[in-house]
Amino acid sequence: MYVKKYRSNSLKGKLRVCRYLLDNPDTKRLVPNTVSFSNKNLTKMSEKYKSLYIKPDIGSQGIGIFKLIRVSTGYDLFSIQKKEQKRQHFSNLPSLFQYLAAHIQKKMIIQQGISLAKTNGRPYDIRVMVQRKPKGAWTCTGLLVKVGRPKKIVTNHYQGGKVITMDTLLKQMGLSLDRRKARIRHLSDKGVTVSRVLSAKKSGMYEMGIDFAYDNHHRIWILEVNSNHPQFFPLKKVDLSAYKRIRSFARSYGRFDD
Structure with missing residues (x-):
């Protein structure tokens, strides 16, 4: 079991996190029952x-x-x-x-259960990495898309999923440049909102990996929030600039792994 060796408090328990998000009008519609x-x-x-x-x-x-x-x-x-x-x-x-x-x-x-939207016939969700430096503001530092294998019940790479960039996904969807920018901005803003809501419940939090998903009706949901060592190493191969940005923020609060 991983033992955190750097300072960034976490909120443990998915049910607890869901209840905090449900209590806030800015996030309650994002939470599945x-x-x-x-x-x-x-x-x-x-x-x-x-x-x-x-x-x-x-x-x-x-x-x-x-x-x-x-x-x-x-x-x-x-x-x-x-x-x-x-x-x-x-x-x-x-x-x-x-x-x-x-x-x-x-x-x-x-x-x-959320019926995930698909790209090239495969379900996907989106990890939004949100961080802050000590005494700094919450910032979206990177996004990655986890594309699941057909008929698999989860999308992560441990279960055979693959990682692509958000821009790659949006190009596959045929969105214009302006619409791609708007979608990324929307997800980034949602990530920052979630981080503000949850960090108000516990001090000393510096990082969160928030998994968002769109359903078949284009509604956005929060699938999970990981504030205990969210991993970002998969970005290294697909988006080096985002990886370096996340790593830079991580160094500011004493995290030296990815």
Whole structure:
């Protein structure tokens, strides 16, 4: 388990972060419905949404994540074990809950599934890196796009996803230069807003990696906020200037890895 060796406080717990964001009018519409894991909540959420994510409240790299899809014959449950994705079918919720309860060892959350927008047939989300130097203002220092493999339940590179620049994505979408600039500015502004809201809840925070996604109706959502050692090394190969900018900010608060 990674032990942070530099000064930048973090907010631990996805459910806690979601509640803070829901409490603020500037961010509440960005948050998918998220509740603690229980039999009652699983029943309610599975009735309301066709797909759900069941995640560790504290965790990263796609480890320990389940995706639940309601189908005509019951429920399909997808899980990640190391780098392999596994599918199981359950005819009813009681048997599904019994299985999950037996295989879950951590505090978990249940989150509304978002149908991610796609590029070249592959789902993607967008990591917005937001940082501040000591006594400085929050600044968006870089963006990267994580493109998932077809039918994979997560997009990150640990599970076979690839990283491209935001500009590459927007060119693939056929957007004009002005619209590309506007989209990047919009995401950057949202990232700074999120960082301000969360850092008001805890002092001494200097970095956040915020995962945004657009759904099939072009609505923007926050999938996750990582304030505990968000990684930026994937940018080194695709956007060296952004990588160096993030690294420069990181050095200011004592972080010397990427």
